[in-house]
Structure formats: structure tokens, C-alpha cells
Amino acid sequence: QEQLVESGGGLVPAGGALTLSCPGSGRTFTSYGMGWFRQAPGKEREFVAAINWSGGTTYYADSVKGRFVISRDIAKNTVFLQMNSLKPEDTAVYYCAGAKDYSGSYYSSDYAYWGQGTQVTVSS
DSSP: OOEEOOBOOEEEETTOOEEEEEEEESSOGGGSOEEEEEEOTTSOOEEEEEEOTTSSOEEEOTTTTTTEEEEEEGGGTEEEEEEOSOOGGGOEEEEEEEESSSSOOSOGGGEEEEOOOEEEEEEO
8 A cells, every 4th residue: 555654744943844754655756756746834835855766856935945855865766855944834644646747746635645744844
């Protein structure tokens, strides 16, 4: 069974950093695009970052561009989200997602597999 399990969330002060990890199992996610989305309380899930199958192309939401970096380790079937200069407005549950094809995407409908999420809380 295909599975994505996020880890690395936690509580950090504003200006701090966290790195989220998402290993995949039950499917060779290495041939597919991967993405990170987030959902804050009372808000809709929103796109954060995505990466294509090779890691050669990345996509970012304007709100995180220059602060977050998405990457992947093909050998370990794992995608990462390095988050720097965190702000209170980054507080949310962060979800890892596996795309339906080789490219990354801004749209949640282009993803077929989702993790359970990991909480990131940034204190002011």
C-alpha cells in the first residue's frame, strides 16, 4: 500500500528553522513529482512547494519563495522541505503529496497520494 509519512514538525520561535521529511513506501515515488501543502486553522489547504521527478525543477508559493527549499533524495525515496526564517503565519499542518505524473504541480487535484500531516507552530 502506498504511504507517505511526514516528520520533522514542531514548535519554533519566529526566525527559526525546521526541516520536514517525507519518505515514501509501497510505490516508487521517485518517478513522480512531489509536493508540500499546508492548512492553517480555519483556512483552506494551500500549495507550498513542489518538485519534479528528477529534482531539476521546483515550484514555490510566493509566500515562501526565498525562505523554503524543496529537495528530494531519489535513492531514499524521500522528499524534504527546508524551512528558514519562519514566521507565525507559517503555522499550519504540513502535508506531503505524491503527484499523478512526473511533474510537480501547484494544484492539489494533480496529486494522488497524501500523508497524514505534521504540525508546524511558529511562536511570535
